Amino acid sequence: MLDLAAELAAWTAEGREFAVATVVAVRGSAPRGPGAALAVDSGGTVVGSVSGGCVEGAVYELCAEALGSDGEGPALGDDAMGESGSGRGGQRPVLAHFGYDDEDAFAVGLSCGGELDVLVVRVPSAGPERELLCTAFELARSARGVALARVVEGPAELVGRALLVGADGSVRGGFGGPAALDATAVAEARALLDTGRTGTVRIGAEGSRCGQPVTVLVESSVPPPRLVVFGAVDFAAELVRAGKFLGFHVTVCDARPVFATPARFPEADEVVAEWPDTYLARTETDARTALCVLTHDAKFDVPLLDIALRLPVAYVGAMGSRRTHLDRLARLRAAGLGEDELAKLHSPIGLDLGARTPQETALSIAAEIVAARRGGSGVPLTGGHRPIHADPAASSAGPAE
Template sequence: MRDLAAHLAGWHAEGIEYALATVVDIRGSAPLPLGASMAVDTSGAVRGSLSGGCVEGAVYDLCTAVLASGVPARQSFGFSDSDAFAVGLTCGGELEVFVQRVTAADFPIIEAALYSAEPAALARDLTTGAMISVTAGSALCAGGDRPESVIAQARAMLSQGATGVCAVGCDDSVREVFVASFAAPPRMIVFGANVFAAALSRVGRLLGYRVTVCEARPAFADRARQPEADEVVADWPHRYLRDTEVDSRTVLCVLTHDPKFDIPVLVEALRLPVAYVGAMGSRRADAERRARLREAGVTAAELARLHSPIGLELGGRTPEETAVAIGAEIIALRHGGSARSLSDTTRPIHAPERASFAEPARSGDHRIRSCGVSTSSGEPVSSHGTY
């Protein structure tokens, strides 16, 4: 949903109401992940996507109906043998879509979730459409209704980066609530400010990473040479890596191609719990690098984590083609892809969303029916899509 943030900000500034359609459940295969959203304003303008096109005509009609009535709607769209391209999902899956009208009273709640500098969650009642924005230390609701059980559940799911439908006991009733968690984007740290780094920064941002380029030579650590990076740092790579914050989603790409920079930073990198460590170089350079790393005390298990030479073998030569090959390797590792041509494989193109439907919740229970996690872009996807 964060991909809609800029569009929604414009509508909010102009006071334009709109219908917001969100994928709240997926069964089988689907083109886009749980939480994918599409918005239709009162003039009929459309922003976002739910399925890459195959159900959006029908959802558009549902959005216009909800805009007119103000009554939220929840509807399933699945494969249709008779008219698959008109309404059904040609990939064979089924989407459950929730549509609600968003009014000016809701604008601050949506903004609090989408523009938060810290991890945030947006919870929506799937009957009334009431919304709550939650962070670890705050909650914003419309009107006087402040359901503490919903806030607690949303906060618990946010702490896990989880997204999905949950049944929450409130007083003497049970509410079905969709919680979308938005994490901060993961980091891509590129060592070496060269033309390959500039190209990889573009690919990294396209994939939803916050990109830092680190360069030891101040003359080359020039922001103008790396316009697509979120930040450019002048520091020795190993020293910067030792002092900066990384996590299990961070990817590290060593493009310095110089042993005096490569070896110290790789010794640090291969001992960190990050998602990916890759290093650029020829086959000969890679063999020499691995020997130096062993001499520096890197173990066989640590060395096995190194992707070097970096990237998939796509046959490209330009910095842009090299950057795509690196990005493709990161994607394949992240999602467990085979890195083979789809025409040579038989497994589903879109791996099914993980869904576990718990027993109906009793009053006071908090049970997640189906959930996923936030990805690099902050958008929610199923848990099979994590590192």
Template sequence: MLNIAETLHLWCREARPFALATVVGVSGSAPLPVGTALALDTHGTVVGSVSGGCVEGAVYELCRQVLEDGGTPVRARFGYSDDDAFAVGLTCGGELDVLVHRVEPGDQPLLSAALETVVQGRPVAIAQVVDGPGEIVGRVLTIPDGSGAHEGSLGGDGANRAVAAQARALLRAGRSGRIEVGGDAATCPEKLSVLVHAHARSPRMLIFGAVDFAAALSQAGRFLGYRVTVCDARPVFATSARFPHADEVVVDWPHRYLKRTAVDARTAVCVLTHDAKFDIPLLRLALGLPVAYVGAMGSRRTHKRRLEMLREAGVPEDRLARLRSPIGLDLGAHTPEETAVSITAEIIARTNDGTGLPLTCGSGSIHRSAPATPVPSRAAHTAA
């Protein structure tokens, strides 16, 4: 749903009914993750995707059916057809479950308000019932932030509390996912399957060193949905004019800025200063923080000397093992732009537990389960 939040918000504001098709389950090499959605409004406008093209025509027809039949939810499973590779199905070999239901904006004020929160870039979790008693399928519960009170009802206080607690945990991790609640007296007599759409704040990319490589990397990071900060102690180089794609440009000693700024388990720290007086105190601090990635630019010779200096500074071996240096994947990069691709490719691989090898060298599914700390989409950053 979050992939088309801006359009759905517009339709809700215009009180325009629509059919919402949501991926509620995937297995194998399904192309898009749980939570991805396609929608069709009463004017015939289509937005979004559930499969990258494989089954869009069939899902479109289901949406038309739901709009015409008065809104009875429809479930459908799509998979690969061995008998006819051109039949409706996923040629990639995976399977996906899709729920299609009609949304009347006037009857879903909580959904409209939650979509507005997403568009404004504020964190929110939208818990949507995807399996359970027919009358509550599609109903939503919203959790405005990591600690705020939930709004709405899924069929009882026990179920609401159980869903809200798990939704907050997913929101803190920046991960959407499906949860199961109910089936007991403490929560809800009926079992409910709930899909949590978590819209977290954009993760941070901290780039230290106001160099040409930083300009290209800040643009690449912004494209990937990061909130980018460029920091350098030299005011003549650290200017907004030189880094128009950065969300902020900070003039300060790198380690001093890192000590006072907020980081979390999704933060990427990229050290491009290439100067020991900046690198060593900065890396000594960064390697002790709970961040997703710490990389440093330099040759192998520079890296070897850097490790020696960090050991002399008292950095233990388990922390040194976290350092990605020389930074980036081996793409044969030369230009700042190519180097930015190399660095962001390594960040993506580390975030998603990828190998960094060519896909042609591997076997098995090319699509992994959603990570706990995913790299955000460009749309998510734009909304922020």
């Protein structure tokens, strides 16, 4: 539900009572992953999505039933949920299962052929639970790192219990079970928060892996990833716009103050007039950062890429012709970079879309960044055999799913 932090922070500030449906598990192909949420307030207003439209109507009804019930609805794990996810709501959490019905493609289900489980929770108008969620929404809305851990399956008295782990190490709330259970959940939440991931972990009700199995959904909210664009050129202006659309915190850097101005890049979060390599050496980057070098000038490119290709970032791309690329590689080898480091360079930058205009070029670069971040091939989906919604992190997720 943290993907709706801005809207739900406003709802809590206004004192609204509402219910939230959150995707807790996905099997096969599904439009959205764990953590995707849809919320409905007592007046019927709806925000968010859990499936891109496939089962929104049924999920809306579950939220509405939860808000209108007397609190006697089934708890998570009861047998009231059918294959289509129909069932009564309630103040206690409800787990709804949605899947594709081969006999009736128009029945409630996922036409993409996948399956998902959705947890429906009623958020009261007051009380400790609301205060905890309000804190989570505020932290997420203000781009401060936070992980919300909730029990989605296990002993009935634990289901729906939540705790918060902040990026500063602080912990709020708790599951109300053994101290070892909270300690294990906090450790798992911190691990997912460190990587900015959302997923489920299975632990034991007595802590670690001891006791009855407990499934915990950990939703991580971290500051937006960085996109740093080097070179204050026309292509950069369009790439800034594309980067903001994709949710990046965008910085433009150029050594020429006359070109590196906020007036030329009004949509950028930051415009820096500084030598690119000097700026990159002092600024903060992480494993989600994308670096785009659009200067195609060796005196800027080589010192900059000498630093960029040694950093553990998500993407490094450089603009230029194929001849420029070969010359650049030779200069970088002379600077001491090895073949493994050079292999990280996306150059010429972007996917082959036949782009000509700055807008089209920005689109091709943005598409390559998405493919690099998500493990996409960059080839047309038509005629392909890869899962459309493949998760590149799934094979290395450890206990998270």
